[in-house]
Amino acid sequence: MANLKVTILHDVWEEGAPEPEPEPVKASRGKNGKRRKKKKDPLHDREEIFEALAKLGHEPSYYVLDGKNQSLLALAKCGADLIFNLTESYAGHDTMDKNIAAYLELLDIPYTGGGPQALYLAQDKSIAKKIFDFHKIKTPDFATSYKGRTDHSHDIEFPLIVKPVSEDGSVGIDSESVVDSVKELMERIHYIHEEFDSPALIEEYIEGREIYAAILGNDNPEVLPLIELDLSKLPKGTPRIAGQDVKFDHDAEAYKVTKSAPAEDLDEETTKTLQDTALAAYRALKLRDYGRVDMRLNKKGEVYVIEANPNPWLASAAEFAMAAKKAGYSYTDMIDKIVELAHARSM
Ligand SMILES: Nc1ncnc2c1ncn2[C@@H]1O[C@H](COP(=O)(O)OP(=O)(O)O)[C@@H](O)[C@H]1O
Ligand SMILES: [Mg+2]
Structure with missing residues (x-):
């Protein structure tokens, strides 16, 4: 080039x-x-x-x-x-x-x-989830609540997780996010309104493994080797979620005992379900060049998409580059590929 x-x-x-x-x-x-x-x-x-x-x-x-x-x-x-x-x-x-x-x-x-379309669709998790539903991509059942107005189509069951509808980086997500009772739910909805002036996304909590699929490409996107964030060593009694402490708080116990690595012990069928699901989510939200789909895999082997991220973080220590490395791309190859994909659109 x-x-x-x-x-x-x-x-x-x-x-x-x-x-x-x-x-x-x-x-x-x-x-x-x-x-x-x-x-x-x-x-x-x-x-x-x-x-x-x-x-x-x-x-x-x-x-x-x-x-x-x-x-x-x-x-x-x-x-x-x-x-x-x-x-x-x-x-x-x-x-x-x-x-x-x-x-x-x-x-x-x-x-x-991602173009403006993908950035919009992925940012509003309630819209993204409605699109996933249309494409029969499994995502936890949910409702939204904003200043007394609710939007829902399914019954939802505890335990639930309550998040801001349009944030990333686990903003607004901590150990209080997972709720088991109506009282806790109300309190958390109130917290999201107060803190973020945003609708609360109320979603069924999926207990299971946290798996990320990094995807590279446009016409024939490549699903890179799956990465798992191991949350099993989080202190007892705290929910197994990637809150802000797990992601960014270098001094926190939660940060120190959790780490991402290429996923092991996934059988062929489960790997394929995870890859196909991630690819379907990437396409459904019109992601481009590179993206990362966050999923949960429960004990029954069911795969749920939690969210699809356009333009995920590209630091060499982050999950996307980790997956690219496992696939045999050097960091430089990975950047080359992204540049090539974007440049091809202008030709
Ligand atoms: N429905 C859910 N079931 C189980 N865990 C969840 C669910 N939603 C979010 N989480 C946990 O919270 C983390 C952050 O949620 P996510 O929606 O990906 O927010 P962000 O956009 O800030 O990354 C996830 O990586 C996962 O660990
Ligand atoms: Mg996420």
Whole structure:
């Protein structure tokens, strides 16, 4: 492939990051209106991606969308042949990543990963789950509740897990998320409303193994070897879920006793069900280039899709790269493949 000017586009979402100027904040406030701080892992994948791009002979650079209009305007003139899109939010709003992808389309700059459609469909878990249902992809039965209004079509049974409908990084998910009684359920719905000003997604809790499928490709997507997050060593009495502590809190016991690794002891049939289910979810939500589907496998061998993630984290220590490595891709090969897939769309 020709050498390309590849701009790594990212947002700022760090504690203490400068507040956007008053005017653009107002203009960019989402329907929920709240600007929240998100706890992110301090390890960024962008430096590793930069290094891989340089090794591949491309001309990498960084560009930050800082939430101010000026950074949007200047992006139009950045001169990139391709954008490596790592943005997850805009001006502190984490449902705005779809708008960034849509803006790149208006600018006619090719970019990696999901388009605005995928980012929208995957972000709202209740919409994603309705689409899964249509495609007969198993996903836990659910309801949503927002300020007294409920949306449901199935009966749902305890235990339930209550989550914000549109977050990621396990924001709003901790040991209190799994509820066993109406009282706990009410309290948790209230918490989600108060803390996130967001509808609560109330979903049947699936006890089982936590399996991730990384998928690479478009016309013939490749399901990379399955990864398991082993939650079996979490302290007794706490639910076996990947809450924020498990994902990001390096000092927490929950972080230390859990780890991801290529899944072992899965028979051929179960492996195939997991792969086929993940692929169906990837296609149903129109994911592109690369994605990761999070699933639960229960004792009966049933597979449930918990969510599909467009543009998952690409750090070499994260699950996507772990799966790519197991499939025989070096980190650089993996980045090459993603660039190639995105670039092919512009040809
Ligand atoms: N229905 C469910 N049954 C069992 N565990 C769940 C369920 N929903 C979420 N979890 C647990 O919570 C974690 C985070 O949920 P998820 O919906 O993937 O949120 P996020 O988008 O923040 O990653 C999952 O990885 C899983 O461990
Ligand atoms: Mg998840």
